[in-house]
Amino acid sequence: MxxxxxxxxxxxxxxxxxxxxxxxxxxxxxSNPWRDLGNFFLGVVTPDFFSSEGLMTALLRTVAFAFVGVALGSASGFLLSLVYRFLPVRLFCAFIRAIHELFWALIFLQFFGFHPLTGVLAIAIPYAGIFAKVYSEILDETDPQPGRLLPPGSGLISAFLYTRIPDCWVQLRTYTAYRLECGLRSSAILGFVGLPTLGFYLEASFSQGNYSDAGAMLILFYVLIATIPLWVKPKLLPVYVLGAPFFLGDGLPIVWGNVARFFTQDIVPSxxxxxxxxxxxxxxxxxxxxxxxxxxxxxxxxxxxxxxxxxxxxxxxxxxxxxxxxxxxxxxxxxxxxxxxxxxxxxxxxxxxxxxxxxxxxxxxxxxxxxxxxxxxxxxxxxxxxxIHLRPDxxxxxxxxxxxxxxxxxxxxxxxxxxxxxxxxxxxxxxxxxxxxxxxxxxxxxxxxxxxxxxxxxxxxxxxxxxxxxxxxxxxxxxxxxxxxxxx
The missing domain is CATH 1.10.3720.10 (MetI-like)
Structure with missing residues (x-):
């Protein structure tokens, strides 16, 4: 009540x-919002899946950025979760997850340019902070009793792997799968800052008034999200993670002098x-x-x-x-x-x-x-x-x-x-x-x-x-x- x-x-x-x-x-x-809204919905119900030659490539790169970024973020977040009880680690994780993926992308664009590393790090860094917090909470809720039943002399690593991880494995896997769905959404919007994911082509279609093209992209994205349980299988995850980097696309070589100048000059107050x-x-x-x-x-x-x-x-x-x-x-x-x-x-x-x-x-x-x-x-x-079970009356x-x-x-x-x-x-x-x-x-x-x-x-x-x-x-x-x- x-x-x-x-x-x-x-x-x-x-x-x-x-x-x-x-x-x-x-x-x-x-000037005429209802007409524009009607044209947009007409484009959604009459999608054109074949007008854009780069549409399937954009979807593939959207998936690739998501898998690589989430994989790096989850691995880093898991390591951070092991020391999350320390205040400096908690503050660091709170800071990196408080900055949106697009802000991270805008930062990396200034010295990496339109390189795949920009998109990967833009997802991986804030996700590492998120994973660290959630993984730490999941690990803290595990039952300590199995650890007390181990034979004397068992190492900390063995105790961790054989008692705590099995107890919370389902929760860790479920949350990671959910974060992969979030990673697909994050990957898609990276296109709005110029990276070759779905958002790039969606923005181009809207700016040209091609609502049928935009409708096709949205429908494909919904299908991609809705069918995650069908194509994201535990046995296939290693294949996806190892293969995804090869589908990120190419970028101009990184000029490390630009990276050094950004941190030593560009961001220094004028x-x-x-x-x-x-x-x-x-x-x-x-x-x-x-x-x-x-x-x-x-x-x-x-x-x-x-x-x-x-x-x-x-x-x-x-x-x-x-x-x-x-x-x-x-x-x-x-x-x-x-x-x-x-x-x-x-x-x-x-x-x-x-x-x-x-x-x-x-x-x-x-x-x-x-x-x-x-x-x-x-x-x-x-x-x-x-x-909730309600009474008959x-x-x-x-x-x-x-x-x-x-x-x-x-x-x-x-x-x-x-x-x-x-x-x-x-x-x-x-x-x-x-x-x-x-x-x-x-x-x-x-x-x-x-x-x-x-x-x-x-x-x-x-x-x-x-x-x-x-x-x-x-x-x-x-x-x-x-x-x-x-x-x-």
Missing amino acids: FSSPTVRTSLIFLAIAVVGLFFADMSITA PIRNGEGVSGLLPWFNDLMVNEALPGIWNTVVLTQIALVATGIITLLAFPLISNHFGGPVRRTSGHVLLVIARSTPEYILAYILLQLWGPSMLPAVVALALHNGGIIGHLIGRQTNS APIGFNRYSWELVPRVYRSFLAFLFYRWEIIMRETAILGILGIYTLGFYVDSAIQNIRFDRAMMLILITALLNIGIDALGRYIRRRLALQTMPTC
Whole structure:
């Protein structure tokens, strides 16, 4: 049932989002948005799978970047998870996972160029931080009893391999498979910064108004995600991981002098680089904060809070679509398809599509974030309701929804929502690259103007903001004793 603290917390966040609407730009500026939206859906239902010669190559490279990046990230994350209890390791992992994959790609592009290493590291580095945290939590939850039954003299490595790993192997494998799906989405959007994955061709098709081409790419991407259980088999994983590097494509040779210059000159604050010394650093920092960082932080926070509440609303509307307590199998199958599409479409791609159709404002970003994250949480909450057994005389219809099911899953719903809060913040910041005035907009502008020192400072501010939101979300979950699984 609802408890007073959870209700108060929900109302506080709802009030913050409502106030944020007065400061947010939610306008539709396109001259004929409904016609454009209709043309887009017409393109989706009439896809052209043969117009783009590079489409299959783009899909293959999308898969290759995902496999290599996730493999490196999981291996590095597993090693970090073994020492995750140390504070410096936890801080390092929190920092690298707080920076979005596209930000990492923009950094590596400056000295590696359009080399496969750019895309691989852009996925592997933040994923290493994510894997380290989750793997550490999984390992910490293993039963210590089997380790106590080993014969005296057993080594630490033997004890670890024969007692802890088998106990949590299913959880490790399940989470890694889920992160591979996330890696495919991350790989796809790397095309928006010029790497030869699906996003590159999707952006080209939209810019030329070829909606049938774009529809074909989206459909193939959905099929790729939906069929992961069919083609990603444990026995085939070594083949995929070893073969994927050969399908990443070629790039120009890396000029290591550019790498050295980037770290020793380009990202050094301009007052120090120009010989002005520490005295010129304060005016430089003040100008950066007043004109770029603070406006970016404000818009990022406002958009995040609106998107968070919108995600909650979408979740509460979506979970009945797949719940066994409502409707029949046909409706539930349709609901599953809708939620698969919503959660499989990367927020960046969905926001890009809506920006092309509606024009630049915060509205496309809010809708994209809410649909994607609402689809994810709605799917999880819907599955939880399927394990709830109602009494024979339970009410039906809206009363069943509002009095029987929502009170039982509401705490889990809030736990998932606050867990996704930091993720929504990361995505909100990066959506600035599309022209929305969040922190990503100012990062991209600084890079375009070859002001890498300002760009790196803004990326650092973005990471600290994400770390702060993550810590606040954990505090709220702990204070309200929220769990993602309902208690008995």
